[in-house]
Amino acid sequence: MSRGYWLRKSLVVGQFSASVVLIIATLVLYRQLQYMQNQDLGFALTQRLVIQSPQVGEEAAITTRTAVLEQQLSQLPYVKNFCQSGIVPGNYYNFGANGIARPGAPADDNKKGYSMGIIDDRYLPTYGIALAAGRNFTHQETTLGWEKSAKLMLNESAARQLGFSSAAAAVGQTVNWGQAYQVVGVMRDYHHQGLRNAIDPIIFLPRRSVGYLTVQLTPGGMSRKLAELEKLYRANYPGNPFEFFFLDERYNEQYQQEQQYGQVFTVASTLAIFIACLGLFGLVAFTTEQRTKEIGIRKVLGASVANILSLISKDFLKLVVLANLLAWPVAW
Known part of the structure; x- marks a missing residue:
């Protein structure tokens, strides 16, 4: 056979190999994204409205108005729970620290x-985070703050890093951090910053009215609920903008890069398959033309259309199989 014929075959194999690699990469990306979005995160994500805490006003006045707002929220039939915290899942922590150790x-x-x-005492029930051992903060402890109450909570990763043999073993023990703090509870590990990141060792400190107000809402009628919540917020915190986001939307923003990669790979795969099919069609047409006499003789001798198609397609199926054999190790 001519050198050009082998070149055409090589190009077809290369095009199909590239197509298979792109198809596999696309499927892997979509499966990974689906896994991250559907995996159990260790906390509840939906129907959580997060409102920015007020930044304008005297601290004493804000504390008083926050207590009033909480009382009003507890009376709304569509508010299932709420909490005040300095952190929300999907965002960064309040700060990092070291110098923390057991005696x-x-x-x-x-x-x-x-x-x-x-966090406050409502953080766990609002986000549906389970305790591995011990108890939650009390309302009094969050009102006093961690410095005066001398209490803290750990997640399971922090308990292990501190050297406790189990979550239960950590409860009631003392941890030194400038002063002695008692561990009152250990939360189950949850994916605070998404599945792309390892679960950090987290220490939770009690305090109220910091950072964010998270409101757990019932489904439906969201426009009406938002309008009423905004009215209450502005009445209690005059001069402060009503800034909010839905937690599930914000949390899933971190997967935008995977979504964009998936879209790019889908387009690239489609184009690669189209080009490869054009190359294969051209090679089939060329081969058929080269074997016109052979096909005519076989038909005269009684060969069926199926036999002739099988004869012609056999060589091209070999090319497709060879392309897969080359592509799968690369994709892996």
């Missing part, structure tokens, strides 16, 4: 880092 722990333990989150 008598090795000196190197003071170098270990922890993510710190400020």
Whole structure:
């Protein structure tokens, strides 16, 4: 056979190999994205409205008005729960810290880092986060703040990093961080910053009225509910803008890169398949023309259309199989 014939075959194999690689990559990206969006995160994501806490006004006045707003929220039939916190899932922590260790722990333990989150006593029920051991903060402890109450909570990762053998073993123990703090509870690990990141060791500190107000709403009639909540917010915090977002939308924004990659790979795969099919069609047409006499003789000798199609397509199926054999290791 001519050198050009082998070149055409090589190009067809290369085009189909590239197509298969792109198809596999697209499927993997979509499966990964689907996994991240459907995996159990360890907390409830939907129907959570997050409102920015007021920034304008005296602290004492804001504290008083916050208590009034909470009383008003508790009376609304469409509000299932709410909490005040310095962190919300999908966002960063309040700050990072080290120098935290158990009494008598090795000196190197003071170098270990922890993510710190400020929450109130409603944070766990509002987000549906389970306790592995111990109890939640009390209303009094969050009112006093962590410095005066000398209480804190851990997630399971923080309990392990501090050297506790289990979540239950950590409850009631003392942790030193400038002063002695008692561990009152251990939360189950949840994916605070999404599935792309490892779960950080988190220490939770009690305090009220910081950062965000999260309101758990019932489904439906969202426009009416938002209008009423905005009216209450502006009445209690004059001069402060009503800034909010829905937690599920904000949390899923971190997967936009995967979604964009998926769209790009889909377009590239479609184009690659189209070009490969054009190349294969051209090779089929060329081969058929080259074997016109052979096909005519076979028909005269009684060969059926199916036999002739099988004869012609056999060589091209080999090219497709070869393309897959080359593409799958690359895709892997």
